[in-house]
Amino acid sequence: MFNLVCSGSSFCSRKRNVLNTQRKYFTMLLIFLLYIVAQVQSCGPGRGIGGPRRTRKLLPLVFKQHVPNVSENSLGASGMQEGPISRNDSKFRNLETNYNKDIIFKDEEGTGADRVMTQRCKEKLNILAVSVMNQWPGLRLLVTEGWDEDHMHARDSLHYEGRAVDIMTSDKDRSKIGMLARLAVEAGFDWVFYESRSHIHCSVKSDSSQSNHASGCFTGDSTVQTADGEKRKLSELKIGEKVLSVDSAGNAIYSEVMLFMDRDTHQSREFVHIEADGGSQLSVTPAHLVMVWQMLLGETRFIFADRVQEGDYILVNINNNLEPRKVLRISTKLSRGVYAPLTLEGTVVVDSIAASCYALIDSQKVAHLSFLPYRMAQKFMNLFKFSSQSHSLSLPRHEGIHWFAKTLYTMKDYILPSEWLYH
Structure with missing residues (x-):
């Protein structure tokens, strides 16, 4: 949660009221959004609750299989x-x-x-x-x-x-x-x-590797490019800074960091290490979404990091232009420290490679939509001149998964079809 450092009781009370107001609007918007998603999923043919289940014959393994x-x-x-x-x-x-x-x-x-x-x-x-x-x-x-x-x-x-x-x-x-x-x-x-x-x-x-199923992150040594052109480690990045991201049209733009969905300076995890032509390298947890360029279709799609294969093309930042580069090698590594910044665009360029801010859900659009209540509530609070106070509430660099992200992670198994989720 948020760490509140207060110098007076009235100031503390005002901060708590702002925080409670934020969460109230977040919750209302989240319930509304999940209701819409649930209605969409209820349409169309399907087995439905209580419908017949087909039994599957189990085949024994053979020797040395x-x-x-x-x-x-x-x-x-x-x-x-x-x-x-x-x-x-x-x-x-x-x-x-x-x-x-x-x-x-x-x-x-x-x-x-x-x-x-x-x-x-x-x-x-x-x-x-x-x-x-x-x-x-x-x-x-x-x-x-x-x-x-x-x-x-x-x-x-x-x-x-x-x-x-x-x-x-x-x-x-x-x-x-x-x-x-x-x-x-x-x-x-x-x-x-x-x-x-x-x-x-x-x-x-x-x-420890099962934490990869609870969130998706980059290493603390991974770098992003800030709006002033500086290379900044994720372990040093602050909420409110603008970093290089990708807009819906596939252009490189700078987008504000809203929060850290996950931040843990001590936890060790297993990362997928992607090496591309030209020397670009990215270390990311297996369940994180990475942008892959589909040569035949001439478009990008987001796939889980552990589904990226040698020979695929990822997007690499070259002088603020995203260009496809061939993946030469995929390996795994253990590293300490996990960081998952969330930008307004829902994307981020890390170590010069374009990636999503999201993980666990095999849909960039659905993942970005799920954070709409948070983005709307932030704008709503700003309209009522809570911007300076709410911003100060976001600045403390919490450890662990952000409460809003944790709420979504808890609900995903009940809301989304299993084929959309990372397994």
Whole structure:
């Protein structure tokens, strides 16, 4: 929220009244906007609530098959290794112990290490345990290997981070392994591997990387160009400054920074690193929208950063003109600090590459429309001469996700169709 520093009780009261008034109008406009969106979505054919569901036949995995069909440490699977976790590591406090009675933990070491795992791994494992009991009544899920503190796996194993488990059914029937692997995929594990005739290997993304699903950001070292031509790091950017953006016609213009939708100086996240012809590079979270030039159609579209491929064309700022440049390489990196400025245009040129200010929703127009209440309320407050006071309320550089953005993120799963959302 906002940080209020007051020198007198009457001044504090006036600021609180302004803030409450802002939120009142924001809420009214937001409800109205969501009502319109909900009405639009209700039109047209569809299954509807309570309609018939088609059952889908589950096919077992075959020996040595893995889902998805990419390497375990790639962005599309469980992601990069973040480093082994020992009992003396500060990160160990973030791991959880799974006491689910529907799961058998082999625990050969006798230390309870197999029960230790990340929150995401625990969540997926518990879902799988229910699926196993439904598929084979009377049987339970067996975990043969979990968190490894004895370095018995490969150097880059995710077992060292509590993000991987090796599993089997309690009767150890090898004929069930292929279906068990399929059930693990359905349970939501980020990578499932029919590794051997005696077990299935499953792993998940790190809990820290799941912040990418809560917002979209750039790194703190990423730069923008201000209206006076200065290159400014996002970690140094202030609300109210004008930065290079892109208007609806595709022209480079300067647009005012309204707020930071997300700002966290300490959080580490996994970023997609895009390198383009000419040396331009951009690091952005996977769920963030990036402008891509479609050569055949002669127009731009916004796509999630992790959907950008080598050979695509992105728009690069050359002397305040946006020109398409070929993507040469896509990789991933870990970086500390996340920043997501929002301009009036809803776009921003970061490290000379044009991008959206938005994430999570696969539509620039819908995302920009969702912030219409905030933009309208700001203008409304300015009309009533609250501009100087409301502006001073926006200046404190909050940590975390902005309250208005957080409200929208909470509502999106109930308002928008799933195919519009980042998964």
